[in-house]
Amino acid sequence: MLWKMAFRNIFRQKRRSLFTALSMIIGFVMLSVTMALSEGGYGNIIKMFTKDHTGHVQIHHKEYLERPGLYRSLVYTKKIEKIITENREIKHAVPRVFSGGLAFIDEKTTGARIVGIQPAQEAKATTILNKVEKGEYLSDHWNPDKKAEVLLSHGMASILKAKVGSELVLISQGADGSIANDLFTVTGIFAKDFDTMDRMNIYMHINKAQEFLVLNNKIHEIALFLDDYLDSTKVAKQLKKNLAGVESTLAVDTWMDVEQTFYRSMEADKSGSWIMNLIIILIVGIGVLNTVLMVILERTREYGILLALGSRPYMLIGMIVVETFILSIISSIIGALLSLLAIWPLKVYGITYPEPVSIGGITIESINGAYVPIAFWMPIVVVISTAVIVSLIPAFKAAHTDPVKAMRTF
Amino acid sequence: MNSVIELQKMNKIYKTGEIEVHAVNDVSFTIERGEFTAIAGPSGSGKTTLLNMMSGLESSTSGSVILAGQSIAKMSASDLSDFRRDHIGFIFQSYNLIPVLSVQENIEYIMLLQGIPKEERRQRVSKILSEVGLSGVEKRFPPQLSGGQQQRVAVARAIVSHPDIILADEPTANLDSKSGSDLLDMMKELNTNRGVTFLFSTHDSMIMERATRLITLHDGAVASDVTK
Incomplete structure (x- = not known):
């Protein structure tokens, strides 16, 4: 019944659910594209220059x-x-x-x-x-x-x-x-x-x-x-x-040792992209928090009735969290499909820099995205966990509703 | 007859700053099983507060409530929640059905919380819908029903789990007189045929006329208690 109510509640206020889903979908696609460019793009660059130049492992005089x-x-x-x-x-x-x-x-x-x-x-x-x-x-x-x-x-x-x-x-x-x-x-x-x-x-x-x-x-x-x-x-x-x-007298080194400057610059650049991820988490979080708070405000009376009828507070928490969870799953599916489309031109045509960029001594003129698993599983984890965690705050608020005040009458 | 609910010297004082308001003032009475009782009185006389305290939704300042042989004063919030679920049926002024649940699911809800098996739940829903004259609307959702029909579903939801007492707060307030009268006839029938105990809070003359006992409140105190 809990899942049924949560699922039906999503379609009850279609416009609001749509806006909540949109904030999740936008966050998903942004994160996915960023990942596809940073992880996939660097992966491609590594493949390209190791294949063209350094190889993956080198043997030298020590x-x-x-x-x-x-x-x-x-x-x-x-x-x-x-x-x-x-x-x-x-x-x-x-x-x-x-x-x-x-x-x-x-x-x-x-x-x-x-x-x-x-x-x-x-x-x-x-x-x-x-x-x-x-x-x-x-x-x-x-x-x-x-x-x-x-x-x-x-x-x-x-x-x-x-x-x-x-x-x-x-x-x-x-x-x-x-x-x-x-x-x-x-x-x-x-x-x-x-x-x-x-x-x-x-x-x-x-x-x-x-x-x-x-x-x-x-x-x-x-x-x-x-x-x-x-x-x-x-x-x-x-x-x-x-x-x-x-x-x-021999030394064996990986491409990371051979091109240390590039490798470190790349790692630093990748860790910098987490700022972008944080912004996306905020977008999703604020979007969800805002709509869930609105929903709770509107359904206060209903929560009062459910509590008066003998529902336990944890049931209400479960219902609200499940509702957000289902919405985040639907959003993630749509987000993944849209990301597939959004990454495709980045994969095929890439982004050409106005001027060649040197990263740790490697000159890069363009960066191409790639369909890498992390570009999909990471946004799924981020969107679902952010949505669920954020919805816990209003869910606890709803669970501790005073039934008498909530129903106003009786 | 044996008592279902017993109120002893119930008081409720609301404090707003320095001002104290005696919403319920030293109220004591007993409701016996099978009664069809109405608590009447003007707005602000303490009817709703009294019902809230009887169901444990609101605490009293002093006094005690013995419901189905148990004092609810010292029960924890979760015990009180279970107790309410198992012993009290509610009928609200504005129906208060869950809009995302079908008629069948609304009626089933309390039984589901009680852990009653699906088959039995379905049998009880079917039977009760027939008794309240709503067979065939199981799959409909509350917004697809008229006010009178919704209140009948609310009655069905209240009595389906066989509670000791039904607390009905102004059940006819939102209905036209015809629907209100039909609803009351139906509740009276349930009272007569099945022995369901009803306690109304009302200022509707139709309820007062049909009630077999009328308790009148004035300024939070019992002004009269008449058994017809």
Whole structure:
């Protein structure tokens, strides 16, 4: 009977219930969209830059991450390869070489970050192949006798006014102390959105980079790619344990360690969104409190009758809370459906910032929402619990109504 | 006959600042089972306050109420609530049905609180509706009924749980004379046929005429107590 009365009371004052439901639905959708953008958006960014750049776990020389340098290198031995291959979570492992240098094209010159990659493996593990906007991707077959090819990031190509086919001179320092310099052909230029992390990159075949920098068979990084970035910490822990007995000079780090500044900025930004959540809780809370108080004022006589007939105060509390609970469930269902619609354009088209935003060194031009579970279960929890908790205040007030005063007569 | 309710030296004093108002003044009487009694008197004579105190809805300043053999003075709020539910039936001036409950559900409500099984509840509702002349309106909601019909449902709700006494406050005040007269005839019939005890608070002459005992209050005190 309690549920029946609560349910019927919702439809008794349709307009008022509609306004109460609206405050809950608006709160739900706002929270859901915020969550979809913050949790889903950051999730997408993490997926994008780990997939495009860092990978999920990296193996370096133990001092490399703190002080990157040409000499802090490692040898990708068969033992290391075996340990990586045996780990089922790891889908791809790609070796990389890094160094700084000076790039010239005609009279244009700029500092550059040289990145040596294994073209075929890199293409399998990352989205690099699809990011070539002009020209072609690097050939996997390296011919030492042929003029080496390089791929330029969009920013680098703009500064040097490079075109596909341009000749580029690169000067750097060799690991043996010599001056490294060579002539390269620009074979391709990346799209702008590949410049997320570093717009001054010059990519070349890893063998050419090792030859150019006199590194022999040494590399600076093994980037590991997993199916799910959330497994990064677990896999890094396993690898640390397994590699400890093989090579003591190695360090295993997750993408959170590699991109600490970004990770911390992102976490700080996400925690800032709780202010928004608090505002939404207030919207729902005040909306519900206001209407429930009005309802109680109008139904004072009825509560008096129910108490006079022998109903216990807790029954009245239950009836009012159940009424709000049912309304919050209905609102949550409608809110979830509307959120599905509201998130869709944010997922597909995203929000483009007027100017690119740098978060911890990662440049972001737009943010896309995502259908993440938290964008739905969190608003459900917030809306229902806020509504129920807020309705307790007027419910207690109603339960302690004086039946005589409430009924005025008798 | 045995007594259903016994009032002993009931007093009720309201204090407004320094001013004391004796709403009920040293009232004592006993209502026997099967009576059809009316408490009459002008507005402000203390009728409603007296009924409130008899049902435990309002506390007395002094005196005691013995209802169904038990003193209600020292009962806790929850015990009083249960006691009221089990021993008293209420009929209010403005019907006071629960608008979101159907006729059947309104009548069932007290039985539900008493824990009476569904089947028995339904049987009792069907029987009582027939007795008050409202068969077939079980599924209707109060706003779909006339004032007279609503008050009949209120009577059905009051007597269906077999209380010891029905306290009826101005039950005909909101009805036209025809409906009021029909309602009173029906209540009288229930009184005669089923032995239901009624105690009215009223200044309606139709009730006073039909009552078998008339207690008149004046300034909170019993001015006369006449059994016809």
